[in-house]
Amino acid sequence: MLSIRASRENDIPIITAIYRHHVLHGTGTFEIDPPTEADMTQRRADVLGKGMPYLVAEDEASGEILGYAYCTWFKPRPAYRFSAEDSIYVADSARGRGVGRQLLDALSVAAEQAGVRRLLAVIGDSANAGSIGVHRAAGFSEAGLLRSAGWKFGKWLDIVLMDKPLGAGDSTPPV
Numbered sequence: 451m452l453s454i455r456a457s458r459e460n461d462i463p464i465i466t467a468i469y470r471h472h473v474l475h476g477t478g479t480f481e482i483d484p485p486t487e488a489d490m491t492q493r494r495a496d497v498l499g500k501g502m503p504y505l506v507a508e509d510e511a512s513g514e515i516l517g518y519a520y521c522t523w524f525k526p527r528p529a530y531r532f533s534a535e536d537s538i539y540v541a542d543s544a545r546g547r548g549v550g551r552q553l554l555d556a557l558s559v560a561a562e563q564a565g566v567r568r569l570l571a572v573i574g575d576s577a578n579a580g581s582i583g584v585h586r587a588a589g590f591s592e593a594g595l596l597r598s599a600g601w602k603f604g605k606w607l608d609i610v611l612m613d614k615p616l617g618a619g620d621s622t623p624p625v
Contacts, residue, residue, distance in 0.1 A: 451510045452549065454556040457494065457518060461506050464515040466490045468541050477575035477607050478539075480600040497522050502534065503560035507549045516544035519553040521561050524570050532567040532624050538581070550584045558588065562616040567624060569614045574600065576608035590614040 457465065470484040485493070497504045497520045504520040517540035524533040536557055540549045561569055571585045576595060586592075590612040598606035 452516070452552055453508050453510050454505055454552055455508060457504045457506045457520075459491065459494075461515055461518070462487050462491050462494065464541075465494075465506070465518050468515070468518065468539050471542050472539050475542075477602055478573065478578050478581055480574050480602055480607070482602065494520070501564055503557060503564060505553060505556055505560065507540075507544075507553050514541075516541050516547075517549045517553050519557045521557060521566065521569065532565065533570055534561055534564075534566045534568075535570045535572055536561075538584070545580070550580070551587060554584055554588045558614065558616060565624070566616050567619055569616055571610075571612040571614075573610040573612065574607060576610050578610070582610055582612070585612045585614075588614070 466485070466487045469479070469490065472479050473481045473484040494504050500522060502520065502522050505518060506515050507517040508515055517538065519536065519538040521534040521536045524530045524535045536554065538550050538553050538557070558569055571581070571590055573581045573585065591614070592610065593613045594611040596609040596611070599609045600607045
């Protein structure tokens with residue numbers, strides 16, 4: 451059984467290891483050099499300091515962290531304060547088991563509770579069928595494509611933009 455819970459500081463080593471794998475072997479992030487545990491601790495603190503969710507997926511039987519997800523404000527300007535960008539990373543050993551979808555669904559609920567009206571996905575690599583598929587399955591719509599926006603592993607990579615309204619979305623003014 452999988453449980454989704456708020457991350458804790460002692461989750462940082464495994465969060466760092468999961469992300470390191472994606473940095474070194476994947477195109478879902480355009481980061482080139484894996485961040486350290488200290489970097490990841492600071493990034494998590496920044497997200498939490500903004501009142502945004504930072505979650506982990508934990509295998510209840512083993513206690514193993516299988517993935518993590520968070521969101522943070524899309525841009526720092528006040529007009530963007532109701533839009534947040536999501537990030538989801540799943541351990542390579544847990545791919546294809548529904549972990550990403552469960553994290554994304556829980557993140558959407560937590561983001562809405564934090565006041566987010568639109569959740570945005572900025573997906574590295576237009577060939578990233580897993581991330582595009584999990585976002586589509588969770589109710590996101592394609593919003594655009596930025597061609598050749600990144601250079602990694604000796605090739606140009608696109609960025610796929612997707613979004614999903616949360617709660618009242620843009621049907622009412624925010625409070």
